[in-house]
Amino acid sequence: MLDLRLFNSLTREKEVFTPIDPAHVKLYACGPTVYNYAHIGNARMAVVFDLLSKVLRTQFLKVTYVSNITDVDDKIIAASQETGEAIADITEKYTRIYNDDMAALGCDQPDIQPRATAHISDMITIIERLIAGEHAYASKGHVLFHVPSFPAYGGLSGRSRDEQVAGARVEVASYKKDPADFVLWKPSSDDEPGWDSPWGRGRPGWHIECSAMSEVHLGLPFDIHGGGADLKFPHHENEIAQSCCAHGITDDLTAFAKVWVHNGFVMVEGEKMSKSLGNFMLAHDLLEDHPGEALRLTLLSAHYRQPLDWSIDKAVQNKRMLDRFYQRLEQMAEMDATEEAVPEAVMAALCDDLNTPQVMAEMNALLKNENSPALKGKLLAAGHLIGILQHDPQEWLGYAIGSDDVDAAKIEALLQARTQARVNKDFARSDEIRDELAAQGIEIEDTPEGAKWKKIS
């Protein structure tokens, strides 16, 4: 078996991944806050960790992939106040849309997709432990984590406490003992969602939910914790602090998760795509115009840790690359693919810190081979692992498939007329028919078996 090497943000080195328990690998990735459609940047995280989970499954008997849904958050409250929709309706709706959109991008649903609101009592338990261990304190209805109580704080993002205080731009709330202290629990007004707690009716801070859900579903420590690079600080730093301190550990950052994996951002014209900048493209909208596989491949076209500058042109280019694979699969439609392992070179590229550009180079190299049942098997095996080439080639390429705006019978008739014109050497007429069909988005291919037509998008 090839060693899987992953870049560990905690050590800032590519390391051979060694599971705590080789019989059961545990992966957690921070999921979305559900108050809106996911943009393509959110989708990158889902695709990257879906791929990682799939690669892990090829290597280990059992993998549990947990990715949460954050369904309690001030932005959800704001969205509810704005639209008048009930909070539960908003979170249910956008959770469903998120899962549908990610499925369209070839992501399997995580093995466990816990919701924050279902784990409030687990969060309260951790907060109580933190208070008991003097790592947290209650103040004016809030409970805060006391950062100075965790000397190792800052180890993931590589910043010292001093720097952080010096760089603090936020006004320090009066209830904080230390400017770096962060909220574990905060009070809710009557019109805000809240749960009863030892500190009054309130709701959790953001960071505590991941500490609770990862521990409940995976136990500590677990193997890999992932998320977007922007979560490194403060979210992941705070998760580490909470989870370690809740277990009385103050000097070992790996007591929570052993390996930290962070994906890079999706950019737009050189700037980070974000909801606050307004330069985002929704996965949901992009799926209207592009096949999910083309979008997935585009998200994997750069290495996952590199920034990825988004453009429609890239999606179109990757669609064309997929077309070439599908054309070959179409040529091999009559062959029964043999059972093949994922080609070694593809596996090696994936095992090298998920080097997906290299994977595609290897996939393209496969196309240099003659058509054969073995080639078909290899392409399908590799495609299955990275989440492409899962469609019927005929359908993908649009061959002879009618739809609402395409009348197959009418096209066949025109095609026959054209064939007749060609036999009569009436090329003016035959070209006219081709232009006519082209105007309807129909492309003609003359093959040894006669003319074929396909829908082009």
Added chain:
RNA sequence: GGCGCGGUGGCAGAGUGGCUAUGCAACGGAUUGCAACUCCGUGUACACCGGUUCGACUCCGGUCCGCGCCUCCA
């Protein structure tokens, strides 16, 4: 200001101390009535300046430029 990442051929994007990345586009050719599809072929790129080395795009130092985190954010 602190911390971090990056600057590769038209575009996208890997990688390596000496040997073709790959894709898309472009161009030439085969095929075609003409096309499309397909196939074959073509491109001598690694920000700048020093250093190490027999040899650096790849290592080291510096310069310039871009980006990210430090505040909700995948």
